[in-house]
Amino acid sequence: MVYDILILGSGPAGLAAAIAARGRDKSVLVIGNPWQDSPLAKAERVDNYPGLPGRTGLELLEELFRHAEALGTEFVTGRALSLLAWNGFSLTVGSQVYQGRALILAPGVVRQNKYPGESELLGRGVSYCATCDGMLYRNRPVTVVGLSPDAPQEANYLSGLGCQVVYVSPHQPWGLKEGIPYIKAGRLAVKGEQTVAGLEADGALLPCDGVFILRRAVAPTDLLPDLETEEGVVRVDRRMATNLPGVFAAGDCTGEPLQVSKAVGEGHVAALSACEYLDADP
Ligand SMILES: Cc1cc2nc3c(=O)[nH]c(=O)nc-3n(C[C@H](O)[C@H](O)[C@H](O)COP(=O)(O)OP(=O)(O)OC[C@H]3O[C@@H](n4cnc5c(N)ncnc54)[C@H](O)[C@@H]3O)c2cc1C
Incomplete structure (x- = not known):
């Protein structure tokens, strides 16, 4: 309709x-x-x-x-x-x-304060929508930045597609599938030149091809x-x-x-x- x-x-x-x-x-x-x-x-x-x-x-x-x-x-x-x-x-x-x-x-x-590198790499590895872009990262390493209540479900969905998911959030996730690693971090930056190379989380680099930033709005x-x-x-x-x-x-x-x-x-x-x-x- x-x-x-x-x-x-x-x-x-x-x-x-x-x-x-x-x-x-x-x-x-x-x-x-x-x-x-x-x-x-x-x-x-x-x-x-x-x-x-x-x-x-x-x-x-x-x-x-x-x-x-x-x-x-x-x-x-x-x-x-x-x-x-x-x-x-x-x-x-x-x-x-x-x-x-x-x-x-x-x-x-x-x-929303954007993370360093987020705007520059939007559409080149940074995504706000797991359902829309998940298939592009099948069998590849991705990081999910979980800031919304449904972010763990989105991470589970990506994992179900075959993505190698790491979940990063300042808050303990609820409902995250067993086997998806969780890293508690709040100081984040997206790294990469032409495309995403990784996510820096509290100073440590997590290499990945995609960063899904899932905010409430x-x-x-x-x-x-x-x-x-x-x-x-x-x-x-x-x-x-x-x-x-x-x-x-x-x-x-x-x-x-x-x-x-x-x-x-x-x-x-x-x-x-x-x-x-x-x-x-x-
Ligand atoms: C503690 C507090 C007390 C207040 N007291 C008063 C008062 O006494 N008097 C007064 O006049 N005003 C008060 N306000 C201000 C008032 O709440 C706002 O002015 C009013 O809510 C604005 O209405 P809105 O519809 O524009 O936006 P909102 O009320 O913010 O509604 C927008 C909604 O859209 C949702 N949304 C946004 N993006 C998306 C998206 N992409 N997908 C799905 N949903 C989305 C949001 O989650 C939210 O639920 C107060 C505010 C606060 C925080």
């Missing part, structure tokens, strides 16, 4: 966008980590959301989620790993691909390299349109103030603009 609108991110901005788009009768798929993953879930008391003072962040999120769900929004829980902008938009989650005619980016603030600019940003945030106009046709953005990813009411308002506007975009080209 090709959805009218794909929404990346299941926080207040993404959920508000879904509510507005369903109000215009568009088919909507929200792709995101579990909605409880939004940073808002950590707020013990939200006093600045107009009309609803004193709720916990979790309560507000749940009400937004239930509202979007009741209006017929569809949800896929998982990490979007790659995005193809051709003939609409195709977002990959695990081994599944989801298609839409317009896209709303609402991933929140993706905080992928920055929008890693998904859409042509997306324009300004001082680290997605550049949008008053319609929440980005520089790319059919791509809109809302919430913390567009900059300050990092607040729920702003995220919700922007999500609403982004959805209406996406509907206009679709209606102009039925």
Whole structure:
């Protein structure tokens, strides 16, 4: 199925966008980590959301989620790993691909300090997606940098393909297959000239052909390299349109103030603009 609108991110901005788009009768798929993953879930008391003072962040999120769900929004829980902008938009989650005619980016603030060598060797041995690129490294040594909860499963998948996997993470992994070596390390650097030669972990070099860096979220600019940003945030106009046709953005990813009411308002506007975009080209 090709959805009218794909929404990346299941926080207040993404959920508000879904509510507005369903109000215009568009088919909507929200792709995101579990909605409880939004940073808002950590707020013990939200006093600045107009009309609803004193709720916990979790309560507000749940009400937004239930509202979007009741209006017929569809949800896929998982990490979007790659995005193809051709003939609409195709977002990959695990081994599944989801298609839409317009896209709303609402991933929140993706905080990620890249490792030295990571950007330079992206696509030349560095990958963010085991499912997409694993086959390229069959029977070859790879390192998995596990920063997301599902990283051990991804490492197991690579091992099942025949990759010789070493798992590196600052945190003890849960669910890693027996036989996959685990190295606890936090200071990392990707090494290599034209292609990856290894991963340096706390000063020790682990020779390998591929480094899979598995974070909780992928920055929008890693998904859409042509997306324009300004001082680290997605550049949008008053319609929440980005520089790319059919791509809109809302919430913390567009900059300050990092607040729920702003995220919700922007999500609403982004959805209406996406509907206009679709209606102009039925
Ligand atoms: C402790 C704390 C307290 C706060 N208190 C308040 C308050 O009292 N009042 C207030 O107004 N604001 C508060 N905030 C700020 C508020 O939480 C944010 O402004 C708001 O959550 C932004 O909404 P958003 O939808 O833009 O992004 P987010 O809420 O960050 O949601 C984005 C979601 O998308 C997911 N995602 C990102 N990339 C991907 C990907 N590639 N694949 C799948 N999923 C992805 C993320 O995991 C996340 O779940 C607080 C924040 C914190 C941390």
